[in-house]
Amino acid sequence: MQPIIEFQNICKEYPGVVANNNVSFKILRQSIHAILGENGAGKSTLVKILYGHVKPDNGQIIINSDLVTINSPTMAQSLGINMVFQHFSLFESLTVAENLILGMSEKISLSKLKSKSETICNKYGFNLNLNSPISSLSVGQRQSVEIVRSLLNNPKILIMDEPTSVLTPEEINKLFKIIKKLVADGLTVIFISHKLDEIINLSDHVTIMRNGKVISNLTTKNEDPESLGYKMLGYKVTKTKQINNVDYSENVLTLSNLSSYSQDPFTTNLNKINFNLNKGQILGIAGVAGNGQKELMEILLNENDFEFNGDIIFKNININKLSTFQRKSLSISYVTEQRLGHSAVPEMSLSENILLSMNHKNYFKKGDFINFDRINSYANDVIKNFNVDTPSFNVKAGKLSGGNLQKFIIGREIMSDPELLILSQPTWGIDAGSEAFIKKSLIELSQKGVSIIIISHDLDELLEVCHNISVLYEGSLSKSLNVESIDITKLGKYMGGLFD
Amino acid sequence: MNIDIVIGILNIVLISTTPLVFAGIGELVTEKSGVLNLGLEGLMLVGAVTGFITLVLTGNYFYSLFFSIISGVILSGIFAFLVLNLMTNQIATGLALTIFGIGLSAMLGKKFSGTPIEGLNPYYFIVISFLLVFMVSYFLSKTKSGLIVRAVGEDHNSAYALGYNVIKTRYMTIIFGGVMSSLAGFYISICYAPMWQEGMTAGRGWIALALVVFATWKPWRLLVGAYIFGGVAIMQMNLQAIGVKLPGQFFNMMPYLATIIVLVFISSNKLRLKLSAPASLNMPFEKNQ
Structure with missing residues (x-):
């Protein structure tokens, strides 16, 4: 199968840290591709480069076999790339509808927005009240707003940066079902996480990063949490056991x-x-x-x-x-x-x-x-x-x-x-x-x-x-x-x- | 009380308040996008003196208005460059702009002080000021561009993440604010006075700033507030005219006293401030490249 995205030798250096060091790998169309790594391994920098948020020092990105230069989030969106942020990019005092409008590249009337977002909500099981201000929503609901906002742009590639870190176990299950349905409908999802179980449950392929470098590219079904954890860290972590003598x-x-x-x-x-x-x-x-x-x-x-x-x-x-x-x-x-x-x-x-x-x-x-x-x-x-x-x-x-x-x-x-x-x-x-x-x-x-x-x-x-x-x-x-x-x-x- | 006196008072309130509406509505838009421009007083003075000098030299009201506005574009453009590109402190830069404007206008206007001119009819501008409030209100609440301005002022990092150009948006709103301030200055020296005198804006720039907070960043409240402030300011002579004996200084003090009371009242409730103030106000925006 033809890859939808190919990273070639991406390098990005910040003062004192090499965030990405010659990162190269491919992401297949209509798959869930996880990027696994510890905090500071360079996962977020890499997807921010893909989303046009950060400029790489070196290297190139190929999308659908075309070499592209992504200078801004607007440009990423025009290439069909959208992102759901770890720290949501929502405006607290504005309403859900206003937040949705702000996420769309085209101009749209309020009634059209309503019908469009309703279609998406019904299809994937989101429940949104367009008139509530964001400040009144729970964290899970806020994430739904973020996802619906991305979907309104008809993306081909959806980046999700640590989407489960703020959700309850039940909400996580629901999110995973939604992601699987989106992929079945033709989307490619890039899923960033440092939680091993989630990656095993959800993804088709996984790229492991450590200290800015790609350590390995794996097919998820051949792995288990222990093998992934060892590859992510490079060493085994010993756990101390708690005893109850309170x-x-x-x-x-x-x-x-x-x-x-x-x-x-x-x-x-x-x-x-x-x-x-x-x-x-x-x-x-x-x-x-x-x-x-x-x-x-x-x-x-x-x-x-x-x-x-x-x-x-x-x-x-x-x-x-x-x-x-x-x-x-x-x-x-x-x-x-x-x-x-x-x-x-x-x-x-x-x-x-x-x-x-x-x-x-x-x-x-x-x-x-x-x-x-x-x-x-x-x-x-x-x-x-x-x-x-x-x-x-x-x-x-x-x-x-x-x-x-x-x-x-x-x-x-x-x-x-x-x-x-x-x-x-x-x-x-x-x-x-x-x-x-x-x-x-x-x-x-x-x-x-x-x-x-x-x-x-x-x-x-x-x-x-x-x-x-x-x-x-x-x-x-x-x-x-x-x-x-x-x-x-x-x-x-x-x-x-x-x-x- | 005589009906003529009431009408007279209302007339004067109407005429004297308009510069507050202009400068206030401009600053409101600037602040909605997250930038605090304390340079209003300076911008007004330079706008006033440029308009005045142009009128004396050319005798053409259109040129006079045009150059007054250009002065606002240039000065607020410099302010925008400093705070947006060089990321200087907004408060310090705004204060510097005011001090600079006071000095520059005094220097430019020295030879023209006391030159007689024929003033413009203020009523056109009063109508325009009402229209402006309506347009700004409509722009901010009903249009996508207005929504973008609010979004940028609410959370510039999110706005940038969604692909909006924070710097460009703020350039536009700062320059709009600058133009409105110089228009207020033009109105003072060409319609209201009409003459040039050093420091003739007499602190209206500061009152306009307080007005924006008083109005909790809402255009229509700003209009109401402007007329309350303006009314207090000209109460002095009218009350004296009907025989109330109070020292003139007391009335001169009133707008500032009212400003302080309003500021205390509004900031006494953190919640009220938090709900209405643009969350990114006075915060520098830095792209994380």
Whole structure:
């Protein structure tokens, strides 16, 4: 069969990183072609080059046997290439209809748009209300808008960049059915992912990338998740096993009837959240992004005086009104989602970043002066104990890779001997090696009797590390399930809002 | 109260408010696309002086209007180049534009200060200003080009990802804003005054800026706001005419006081600001090549 796309020697270099290094491979017409690789392997750069979003330094693209130069997304669209972005390119305050119109290259009347999008929705089972503003939609619905918008242009090639990262298991199944139907109708789909199971389930062919290079081109049906994982990473990852020896009698943190009443349509209000966290227990808060995770973290951290009702009891003390500073002094530690700009200041050195979250500890001060010796030695210990790859503690935080910086941040908090550690998305977007190390550190920490809350969208991570998992859905928290006897379908139902 | 006085007041409000409508509606479109141009005052002054000088030298109103508009195109074009291509800070660049405009207009107009001219009938421009508000409102809410302007101001990265030319769109809206400001200046020196005097726009550029926020970026509200602001501004002499004894400075202060109150009122509610303000306002756009 004639390939629809052929990449020839694509090279793209950014200062300090080679994103694509002589990438060459072919994609067959009417197939699902997966591109697999870790974060930073160069997958996104490659498809952005195909979509005219990024200019390659070198190399060429052949589409339908014609050599093409794609300078802009508009040009890509005229060649029949459309893209569904990982971080959606939707306009929050505009309506669905306005967003659809903006995605179309031709001019179209509102009534014609309506009938056209209805045809697509009926054919593939999307459910859209054209008049709702995007800000009122769930993440899954937003993705439907993105996909319908791409389909309105009658594409021949559809690029999907990590489309499942924000969906529930049920929504993923539905999406895969839609993709298969689209391909049966003549479309070619390029599917980017780092999730091995998905690629095995969905794709016909897979190209594996590592450090900007193509490692291999495979036919998917000859592979299994283990062989793909090994080829993607180049080494085997060892998993640490969690054991459940939690002392369920000693209570550390209790949330009772926590609710919030913000008028802001961009926030999700919490609805009577209750849970108990015991000594040495890891509780995972699962759920699709945008279901109240941000708000729960706000309330636990209390940086912005986010208003709420209910009580937060930490070791028999009501901490409702305590500031972040006071809560930290009670030995609660936090690792927030945003590494650069929240957990760490990119322009400051690693040792200066130590002081930022340890301001409540007098150990680092001489009167009002900073005790640099102590900070530096603390930073050194973190670097040593948590395998942070950096020449010294004087390196600016922004210079570290995501995985290294996250190890440093988590190490910084763990070494301050917390009794309660609250983390949000601890392994988001980092390399598999660092991810395994962080999971191991958290498990070991819980064995020592520290209680941990992990808020994460990554279900696999929670299943590996936690003792119990609860699911957030539209601001409500499900009851907690014990991981040792967990029923995955039940968890999936919880994530779709079907609590029992 | 005498009916003639009421009509007189309304007449003066109508005449004196029009420059606020022009400058405000231009800035509204600029801000809708995500660019904050603080140079309105400077643009108005240069527009006023260019129109005035051209009229004195040629005696032709058409040339006068034409060159006034050209001055707006050039100055706002420079502003656009600085903030869009060189990615300078929008606030600093806008302030520089105002300071530059004040100085340039004073220098150019020095010899012409006090030269008598025959003014143009302001009523044509009042009609035009209403039409403009209608057209801008229609453009932004009903046309695809208007939708693109809003999209660019809402999220320039998404707009770029969909294949829209963010820089080009913003050039257009900045230059439209510049032309509207110079038109406001032209109106002041040719229709409203009509004369040239250094710094004669007297802070109307700043009030127009506040108006856009006051109107929460909606054209029709901007028109209403302009007339409230304009009404307050000319209340002084009329109230004195009917015998209210208050110091003149108090009334001179009123528009600024009203501006501050409105700004405090609007920004006191973060939500209101977030829902109405273009999300990419004052953010530089950088292509990730």
